Amino acid sequence: MKNNLFDRFKPKENKFFPLLSGMAEVIVTASDLIIECVQVTNHNEAVEYYKKIKDQERKADTIQNQIFEELNQTFITPFDREDINHLSSTMDDVIDLINSCAKRIMLYSPKVMPESAVRLAMFVRESSGFLIQAIGELDVLKKSTSRIKEYCEQLGVIEKKADDVYEHFLIDLFENEKDAIEVIKLKDILHELERATDAAEAVGKIIKTMIVKYS
Amino acid sequence: MKNNLFDRFKPKENKFFPLLSGMAEVIVTASDLIIECVQVTNHNEAVEYYKKIKDQERKADTIQNQIFEELNQTFITPFDREDINHLSSTMDDVIDLINSCAKRIMLYSPKVMPESAVRLAMFVRESSGFLIQAIGELDVLKKSTSRIKEYCEQLGVIEKKADDVYEHFLIDLFENEKDAIEVIKLKDILHELERATDAAEAVGKIIKTMIVKYS
Amino acid sequence: MKNNLFDRFKPKENKFFPLLSGMAEVIVTASDLIIECVQVTNHNEAVEYYKKIKDQERKADTIQNQIFEELNQTFITPFDREDINHLSSTMDDVIDLINSCAKRIMLYSPKVMPESAVRLAMFVRESSGFLIQAIGELDVLKKSTSRIKEYCEQLGVIEKKADDVYEHFLIDLFENEKDAIEVIKLKDILHELERATDAAEAVGKIIKTMIVKYS
Numbered sequence: 001m002k003n004n005l006f007d008r009f010k011p012k013e014n015k016f017f018p019l020l021s022g023m024a025e026v027i028v029t030a031s032d033l034i035i036e037c038v039q040v041t042n043h044n045e046a047v048e049y050y051k052k053i054k055d056q057e058r059k060a061d062t063i064q065n066q067i068f069e070e071l072n073q074t075f076i077t078p079f080d081r082e083d084i085n086h087l088s089s090t091m092d093d094v095i096d097l098i099n100s101c102a103k104r105i106m107l108y109s110p111k112v113m114p115e116s117a118v119r120l121a122m123f124v125r126e127s128s129g130f131l132i133q134a135i136g137e138l139d140v141l142k143k144s145t146s147r148i149k150e151y152c153e154q155l156g157v158i159e160k161k162a163d164d165v166y167e168h169f170l171i172d173l174f175e176n177e178k179d180a181i182e183v184i185k186l187k188d189i190l191h192e193l194e195r196a197t198d199a200a201e202a203v204g205k206i207i208k209t210m211i212v213k214y215s
Numbered sequence: 216m217k218n219n220l221f222d223r224f225k226p227k228e229n230k231f232f233p234l235l236s237g238m239a240e241v242i243v244t245a246s247d248l249i250i251e252c253v254q255v256t257n258h259n260e261a262v263e264y265y266k267k268i269k270d271q272e273r274k275a276d277t278i279q280n281q282i283f284e285e286l287n288q289t290f291i292t293p294f295d296r297e298d299i300n301h302l303s304s305t306m307d308d309v310i311d312l313i314n315s316c317a318k319r320i321m322l323y324s325p326k327v328m329p330e331s332a333v334r335l336a337m338f339v340r341e342s343s344g345f346l347i348q349a350i351g352e353l354d355v356l357k358k359s360t361s362r363i364k365e366y367c368e369q370l371g372v373i374e375k376k377a378d379d380v381y382e383h384f385l386i387d388l389f390e391n392e393k394d395a396i397e398v399i400k401l402k403d404i405l406h407e408l409e410r411a412t413d414a415a416e417a418v419g420k421i422i423k424t425m426i427v428k429y430s
Numbered sequence: 431m432k433n434n435l436f437d438r439f440k441p442k443e444n445k446f447f448p449l450l451s452g453m454a455e456v457i458v459t460a461s462d463l464i465i466e467c468v469q470v471t472n473h474n475e476a477v478e479y480y481k482k483i484k485d486q487e488r489k490a491d492t493i494q495n496q497i498f499e500e501l502n503q504t505f506i507t508p509f510d511r512e513d514i515n516h517l518s519s520t521m522d523d524v525i526d527l528i529n530s531c532a533k534r535i536m537l538y539s540p541k542v543m544p545e546s547a548v549r550l551a552m553f554v555r556e557s558s559g560f561l562i563q564a565i566g567e568l569d570v571l572k573k574s575t576s577r578i579k580e581y582c583e584q585l586g587v588i589e590k591k592a593d594d595v596y597e598h599f600l601i602d603l604f605e606n607e608k609d610a611i612e613v614i615k616l617k618d619i620l621h622e623l624e625r626a627t628d629a630a631e632a633v634g635k636i637i638k639t640m641i642v643k644y645s
Binding site: 382383385386389393395398399400402420422424427428430 | 487496501511512515519533534537538610611614615
């Protein structure tokens with residue numbers, strides 16, 4: 001992007017909001033993929049899904065770099081530079097965790113994936129739905145305060161539900177899986193999904209702090 | 216809470232300090248409960264303690280929401296909004312970890328709880344004692360700088376001790392517990408307590424940063 | 431250090447940059463030691479290396495306290511106090527993780543250390559090399575922007591490589607180590623090294639945010 005003076009004073013909404021929304025879209029796409037990925041029945045399929053999710057992760061990296069470049073080239077930003085940076089890097093955490101889950105499924109080749117993995121993946125997808133809505137209204141933060149706050153609170157609600165599913169999965173695993181190595185593998189894989197809902201909640205908390213600061 | 220203009224200019228000390236102290240009190244109560252919770256001898260008792268600790272966790276959530284509402288409704292805050300927010304959400308982490316420990320004891324039903332669990336719970340309680348003192352003097356930060364700093368440093372000292380106890384517990388566990396599933400369960404349960412002292416230390420670091428900023 | 435008025439207005443570069451560089455040097459020294467530490471063949475050697483690394487960790491604590499004191503005693507700081515604080519405490523995380531790895535090797539006494547441990551330790555060392563260079567040019571941030579950014583990006587590259595080595599180590603471990611307790615031990619030990627490269631990357635991200643803010 002050319003960094004001419006005119007450009008640097010261009011109406012400030014033009015640049016950051018579409019980039020942040022692009023990031024949220026990547027999370028939605030990756031969430032859709034991970035729901036299918038946890039249901040694969042052989043290693044080749046797992047490899048395929050991992051590749052597709054990895055593509056999304058790379059896309060997120062590209063967007064994050066663009067945001068970083070924009071922050072360097074723009075005089076007037078809609079929010080403090082640090083807040084935009086913090087927001088985009090925490091969104092990047094969500095996608096990293098989805099990617100890490102897919103990678104572990106491919107690498108560990110667990111014998112059977114439990115039903116809870118699908119439920120957790122669906123919570124990640126549900127979170128990303130609220131995320132994209134919250135990000136989509138950031139450009140009208142003052143008008144949409146109560147709605148954005150509601151989306152962010154839903155991220156907290158989902159995180160608690162995901163916690164419950166993960167914990168009940170663990171009880172079941174401890175009771176019924178006698179192979180301790182298999183216990184370690186599955187615990188690791190599903191943990192990444194539970195952490196993805198944590199990261200989505202963390203994005204919500206950053207947005208809530210921005211509400212406090214800017215509205 | 217009515218948000219009239221007069222209210223928004225009310226002496227700024229009135230609102231945030233009691234809420235933050237209320238949060239610290241919840242941590243103290245939950246710490247007292249977790250000491251007993253790690254010593255239960257049957258599942259029913261574990262359920263009882265989990266319920267009591269869960270009540271405290273809900274209380275903390277309510278207080279955190281009140282703090283958030285106050286930040287939105289108050290023009291003049293004693294510290295930057297972000298700092299108050301960061302402080303209350305990290306205190307919330309302490310209580311979440313105590314709650315998560317109690318939940319895991321109830322859910323996993325380990326065969327025997329090791330003596331180290333009691334010692335770790337007592338470190339959590341000791342941390343919460345310094346926490347409530349540090350928070351209690353935040354409203355006179357400039358006068359109490361050296362004392363508050365001392366409390367925060369104690370949080371670091373306790374965290375290191377808790378680390379040691381946790382690590383020696385692990386060696387013992389690795390040597391003497393032959394059931395790997397039991398190893399995973401106990402490691403997980405005690406880890407939450409060790410992390411609770413980490414979170415308390417993190418609160419201390421936030422307060423130390425506030426000292427640097429405001430005193 | 432005497433806190434007289436003249437001192438507080440002394441050219442601002444004098445104090446923080448050498449302290450931060452001192453911190454980076456400690457990380458380099460500890461990284462050199464951990465490469466040897468993961469290759470010890472008996473418990474006594476492990477104890478020796480742990481002691482040496484622990485000395486470095488203590489040195490880092492001392493420097494961090496000096497930075498904290500300086501922040502309290504200096505009117506004009508080259509960057510915001512919070513940024514300097516954040517930077518030094520995240521550098522401290524790197525050294526804490528190296529120390530924790532050495533401690534676990536000593537405490538757990540695993541039967542055999544895998545080759546991947548050496549590779550991970552060398553990534554930690556490589557990270558610390560970029561770290562010390564990035565920190566070394568902070569005092570000429572505006573002039574060195576593109577070079578510092580490059581160092582920080584290298585920290586991200588190394589972190590991804592370390593991730594890969596750690597994950598392939600895990601697959602191998604899951605396939606070939608039949609003793610689940612040994613699996614838990616080695617997973618824990620090598621995880622600290624992988625996390626050390628995460629923490630080094632986090633330092634890089636803080637520096638990149640400072641570039642956005644100050645250059």
